[in-house]
Amino acid sequence: MLLVVLGLSTQSVQASDNLSNCRLQNDVGNIIMNSQEFLKYLETGSGANTVLRLERSLKDPGVSGLLQRLIDNGHKNLAAQLQSFVKQQRQLVFSHEKSGRRTTAATALDMRVKGQLSSLSRRNTALPCRAPAGAGGHNSVSGRSVAQSLLESGVLYFFGIILVVGGLAAGGMAWWSQVSMRRAKRYSCMIPCSVVGAEGRQAAVIVDLSRAGAIVDLKKSIAQGEEVELNFLGETATGRVVRNKNGSITLNFLTMLNTAVIDKALFDEPETGLVLAGK
Known part of the structure; x- marks a missing residue:
């Protein structure tokens, strides 16, 4: 019984680590996507609303929290590269506000932003966010689905309880928020x-x-x-x-x-x- 408990605990920890990495990859990916759309706008003039979206994604404390999460999960190199990239993007947004689209487009070209964006994207894609390894120690997906593996480890059951409780709490908060707004x-x-x-x-x-x-x-x-x-x-x-x-x-x-x-x-x-x- 102890071995079963330890086995389930290990699988739960592995699944939790994988989930953390996937969330990090998604959050970094959002900054990358907004930056790509911003560069496209600088080049074509189409999609001015991308400036506002990029500004929001670059704001603290969200970025500072993301950088700290990357460091805490052992991804210091990605954190350092992202920090440098965010600083660069903030400079471009400021340049756009003060000097306009065309001047900022030329600045982005001089700064070789596209190359840095590709490098950041490759490093982010390399984060260990994947399905559990198959039998025999190979890095391939096993015959069972990821959901089935998680279910058997008890992780989905655990998260299901959290979602139910969280849903009730969120519903209550939303109701109270509406009441507060009306008052x-x-x-x-x-x-x-x-x-x-x-x-x-x-x-x-x-x-x-x-x-x-x-x-x-x-x-x-x-x-x-x-x-x-x-x-x-x-x-x-x-x-x-x-x-x-x-x-x-x-x-x-x-x-x-x-x-x-x-x-x-x-x-x-x-x-x-x-x-x-x-x-």
């Missing part, structure tokens, strides 16, 4: 801001603000359902357009604003943001 106090105001969408950045004015969302007046319409970035008074919030009417858009923030941000926007900056009334 969030709204303030009429006049706060200068900028909105970054699929077609680029434009100046705008926040006329209604709460922790859950905002109403923004702007010149160029943005389609309902589009995800945008709202920048105001040194703060940044990401939201989805839920309404578009008469030169105004209504945003639902993907993450509720901290009360300190509301205080800063509405009460600590009287020279730049005028609060009219609470609702």
Whole structure:
């Protein structure tokens, strides 16, 4: 019985390590994919929304956490290469914001970004993310499916319980989040801001603000359902357009604003943001 338990434990650890590597490979792959699409946009001018997607994927603490996870799992060389690449991509995004697409495309060519991207992709593909080795010690997939192997080791049963409990917790959190968003106090105001969408950045004015969302007046319409970035008074919030009417858009923030941000926007900056009334 002890040997069976030890065997199941070993298989569970191996499956867990494999799952960690696969997640790392996927997270690094997302940065690679967004960078590839960004380079394609620089070359062709098609797909300006790729800039916003790349900016998000390069933000901390997500990148710092990914680098630490790579190091913790024994992939220091990949972590070092990714860190250098991320720094380079941030420079290109900054160059695009200040100098435009064509200048940035020339800079990317001088920096030989494509070659570095190919090298990073090869190293990421080499991460040990694969099915359990077959009989005889060969690195081939056994006749049984990966799911069957995991089921027999008890890993899927264990993760199934986690998913059920996690699903219930997530459902409760989502319900409470909706309740909190509906109860969030709204303030009429006049706060200068900028909105970054699929077609680029434009100046705008926040006329209604709460922790859950905002109403923004702007010149160029943005389609309902589009995800945008709202920048105001040194703060940044990401939201989805839920309404578009008469030169105004209504945003639902993907993450509720901290009360300190509301205080800063509405009460600590009287020279730049005028609060009219609470609702």
